[in-house]
Amino acid sequence: MSKQIKLFAFDFNGPAHLSAGLWRHPLDRGCEYKSLQFWVDYAKLLEQACFDGIFFADNVGYHDVYKGSVDAALKDAAQIPANDPAYLIPAMAAVTRHLGFGVTSSTAYDHPYALARKFATLDHLTGGRVGWNVVTSYADSAARNLGSGVQRAHDDRYAVAGEFIEVALKLWEASWDEDAAVADKASGTYADPRRVHPIAHTGEHFKVPGIFLCEPSPQRTPVIFQAGGSSKGVALAAQTAEAVFMNAVSKAGLKQQVDRLREQTAAAGRDPSHVAVLQMITVITGATDADAQRKYDEYRALVDYEGAMARYSGWTGLDMSTLDPDVPLRHVKTNAGQTMIDIFSKLDPEREWTPRDIAEYIGVGGTAPVIVGGPQTVADELLSWVNDTGIDGFNLGHALKYQDMKDFADHVVPELQKRGLMRTSYDGETLRENVFGAGQSRLADDHPGAVYRKNAVEMA
Numbered sequence: 001m002s003k004q005i006k007l008f009a010f011d012f013n014g015p016a017h018l019s020a021g022l023w024r025h026p027l028d029r030g031c032e033y034k035s036l037q038f039w040v041d042y043a044k045l046l047e048q049a050c051f052d053g054i055f056f057a058d059n060v061g062y063h064d065v066y067k068g069s070v071d072a073a074l075k076d077a078a079q080i081p082a083n084d085p086a087y088l089i090p091a092m093a094a095v096t097r098h099l100g101f102g103v104t105s106s107t108a109y110d111h112p113y114a115l116a117r118k119f120a121t122l123d124h125l126t127g128g129r130v131g132w133n134v135v136t137s138y139a140d141s142a143a144r145n146l147g148s149g150v151q152r153a154h155d156d157r158y159a160v161a162g163e164f165i166e167v168a169l170k171l172w173e174a175s176w177d178e179d180a181a182v183a184d185k186a187s188g189t190y191a192d193p194r195r196v197h198p199i200a201h202t203g204e205h206f207k208v209p210g211i212f213l214c215e216p217s218p219q220r221t222p223v224i225f226q227a228g229g230s231s232k233g234v235a236l237a238a239q240t241a242e243a244v245f246m247n248a249v250s251k252a253g254l255k256q257q258v259d260r261l262r263e264q265t266a267a268a269g270r271d272p273s274h275v276a277v278l279q280m281i282t283v284i285t286g287a288t289d290a291d292a293q294r295k296y297d298e299y300r301a302l303v304d305y306e307g308a309m310a311r312y313s314g315w316t317g318l319d320m321s322t323l324d325p326d327v328p329l330r331h332v333k334t335n336a337g338q339t340m341i342d343i344f345s346k347l348d349p350e351r352e353w354t355p356r357d358i359a360e361y362i363g364v365g366g367t368a369p370v371i372v373g374g375p376q377t378v379a380d381e382l383l384s385w386v387n388d389t390g391i392d393g394f395n396l397g398h399a400l401k402y403q404d405m406k407d408f409a410d411h412v413v414p415e416l417q418k419r420g421l422m423r424t425s426y427d428g429e430t431l432r433e434n435v436f437g438a439g440q441s442r443l444a445d446d447h448p449g450a451v452y453r454k455n456a457v458e459m460a
Contacts (some may be wrong), residue, residue, distance in 0.1 A: 005386060005421050006276055006393025006435060008055040008102065009046055009405055013085040016077040017057065018282075018366030019399045020311060020359070021304030023077055030401040033083065036091050042402060043092035046099055049409035050423045052434040053100025054092070055133065055225070055245075055395055056085035060106055063314030066306070067321045073314070076307025086118065093126040100431030102131040102225050107160055112167035113208055119222045120172065120214035128218025128430035128441055131243070133225040134236075136161050158232040163203045165224070165240050169449035170199040172221040175212035191215065220453075221443050223431050229257070238264035240448060243276040243435060245395050247368055249344075254279055255389040262390070270446045276392040276435050279385060282365030284399060285411045288374045295407075296364070296372045299399045303363030305356065312362060320355050328352035364399045375415035382412075383421060 015030035016023040023030040032038040046054055062080045064070040073080050089101045103122070105115055115132075122130040136157035180195035201208040226233065226241040234257075237244045244261060248254035262272040284299065286292040309320040323329070329344075330352060344353040344361070351357070364370055371381045385391065398404035416422035427438040436444075443449045 004423055005382065005416065006278060007051050007422065008053050008278060008395050009051055010055050010057065010280065010395045010397045012057045012079065013083040013088060014077065014079060014081050017079060018397055020076055020078065020307035020363040021302045022299055022399050024302055025400055027403045028400040029403065039088045039092055040095050043096050043099055045406060045409060047096040049413045051099065053102055053431060055102035056104060058085055058104035063310045065317060065319050066310040066313035068319065072306040072310035076304050076310060078307050078310045086122065089122050090125045093129060098426035100129045100131060100434050101126060102133050104133040104135055106135050107164040108136055108157060112164045112206060113171065116168045116171040117213050120217045123217035123219050123222055131223035131225050131431050134161060134165065158236055160205050162236055163205045167201050167206050167208050169221060170201055170452045171212040173449050174452035175199055176216050178216060181215040219430050219432055219441055221449050223435060234261055234264060237261060238268045241275055243278060245278050245280060247280040249367065249369065251385060251388045254391065258390045274444045274446065278393050278395045279391050280368040280395045280397060282368050282370045282397040282399065283378055283408055283412065284370065284372045284404065285378050285407050286374060287411060289377055292372050292374055299364050300360065303360055305359045308359035308363045309355065312358060323355050325356040326354050328354050365397050368397055375411045378412045379415045379419060
């Protein structure tokens with residue numbers, strides 16, 4: 001029997017995420033993103049369907065490359081407005097017992113001491129159901145508003161991220177002994193000073209000499225997620241990540257990425273099975289294949305060209321308004337244009353992709369592959385991706401906020417459960433147990449963070 005598929009809902013604390021123009025659909029609930037009740041209902045839906053968790057993307061910048069302005073992004077809610085997802089977690093956790101929560105936070109604009117405190121707090125409040133998605137940030141708008149005004153070079157951002165993670169791991173794993181918080185009312189001692197240690201970190205980017213503010217949480221360290229696809233990103237993931245999100249456009253390309261990550265994980269001295277790989281996917285489903293196709297056709301009719309181009313220009317750094325929407329990109333004599341056509345040529349080598357074609361493609365679900373079909377068709381295709389590539393599961397995107405996830409829960413989840421491809425109940429209590437199995441709430445012994453735990457006394 002095939003292994004059970006890991007499944008996270010991929011979302012964003014704003015009215016729209018990856019799809020362009022679909023917030024206008026009458027069944028889309030994106031405009032409710034400011035309502036806590038909306039997110040509470042969403043959490044209940046996902047737990048009832050036995051999802052491993054919900055994964056929140058987040059931006060600290062905005063898309064202002066297209067036409068040199070943020071206007072198109074604002075008009076189509078292209079990842080703006082964007083509220084902080086961390087504030088949703090306690091409320092969603094209060095109405096669930098097992099659902100996990102992945103939260104994106106940037107190493108470019110946070111500080112490891114403050115970030116470690118935020119995630120320890122969330123881990124306490126959720127009973128150990130939190131993960132940190134490590135991002136280095138790419139938007140120039142973020143650098144202008146939060147940083148020095150200039151984005152760090154790509155490799156420099158990853159150098160900072162490596163040390164950032166190191167500091168956070170020391171705080172979570174090394175500063176407080178497991179039994180430091182004795183809460184002894186008779187002696188008047190809440191925390192035993194002998195069991196709390198300064199981490200004495202002095203590095204190239206950070207100096208953190210003291211003790212951590214928080215006592216150990218249920219997981220101590222949140223589950224560490226990462227999505228970097230560059231050589232530097234893969235290297236960092238192999239060294240520190242426990243789950244990696246990938247966004248390949250084909251099974252062959254995805255298998256190459258998975259194999260490369262597994263090889264580098266082993267080379268880093270870690271068991272490759274200690275890193276779960278999740279592919280981004282969008283599923284449009286219904287009771288039958290015909291029902292799903294009807295929905296997909298409705299969605300495509302609503303795709304907003306400028307909203308799609310605002311997103312794509314932001315992702316690539318190339319102002320797509322400078323290109324004729326109907327001229328194939330192979331005629332664009334720039335390196336950026338060639339890079340883009342190379343990406344899309346993997347989808348269909350015989351097709352001459354125009355900017356309008358790209359907008360239509362990414363308008364439903366962004367750059368992720370889209371599966372359209374009834375329960376059996378979708379289950380067959382998901383299983384094919386798992387078997388052909390070696391992934392562990394999926395980061396499930398949507399076209400319509402809430403509605404597509406409800407459709408998946410109603411139609412596809414029962415089919416996956418019937419085939420033994422998805423759990424029917426939860427075995428553990430923490431997010432790490434959701435991903436790796438009951439009894440595995442803490443970092444694996446071969447994770448670099450475990451070294452700090454073992455050497456805590458020596459670091460005092």
